[in-house]
Amino acid sequence: MHIQVLKSKIHRVKITQAELHYVGSITIDEDLMDAANLIENEKVQIVNINNGERLETYVIKGERGSGQVCLNGPAARKAQVGDIVIIISYAGMEIEAAKQYKPVVVFPDDNNQL
Numbered sequence: 761m762h763i764q765v766l767k768s769k770i771h772r773v774k775i776t777q778a779e780l781h782y783v784g785s786i787t788i789d790e791d792l793m794d795a796a797n798l799i800e801n802e803k804v805q806i807v808n809i810n811n812g813e814r815l816e817t818y819v820i821k822g823e824r825g826s827g828q829v830c831l832n833g834p835a836a837r838k839a840q841v842g843d844i845v846i847i848i849s850y851a852g853m854e855i856e857a858a859k860q861y862k863p864v865v866v867f868p869d870d871n872n873q874l
Contacts, residue, residue, distance in 0.1 A: 767851035768796040768864040772809065773872050775843045777830035784833030785817050788847065790824040795874055796866045802849055806835070810843040827872030 770792055777787075786806060788798065798804065802819050815838050822828035829847075831839050839845060853861065868874060 761855060762852040763855055763858055764850045764852055765858045765861060766863040767849045768798060768866075769849070770796045770798075770847040770866045770868065772844050773829050773847060773868050774827075774870070775831060775839045775841055775845060776828050776872065778836035778839060778841060779830060779832045780834075780836040782832035782836075784835065785820045786835065786847070787820045787822040787828055787830040787832060789822045789826050789828045789872060791874060792827075792829075792866065792868060792872065793819065793821065795864075796847070796849075797864045798847075798849055805848045805850070806831070806838070807846040807848065808839050808843055809845060810839070813838040825873075827868075829872055 798819050800821050806815050817835050
């Protein structure tokens with residue numbers, strides 16, 4: 761049996777941009793992606809600390825070192841620039857493997873830097 765477990769998390773990162781007229785997704789600074797073990801097109805859950813919104817989308821690479829975290833498309837309506845969010849990814853694995861797995865958790869600073 762497979763279960764879903766926390767794979768990685770970027771904890772309390774700031775939204776820097778919201779682009780309503782875009783296909784969709786979340787753009788994340790590539791440094792943050794690497795640190796959190798996220799890859800382009802990976803499904804993520806976004807949890808907005810400011811307003812309680814939760815949504816799922818996929819990751820697009822942002823400019824490395826920029827601190828960029830941009831909600832695109834309809835998701836742009838779920839947060840404002842400056843909102844604090846948690847970006848979460850999950851993985852499916854066997855229960856015994858899940859018991860041993862250690863998720864990656866990243867704690868960026870106030871400028872979305874490591």
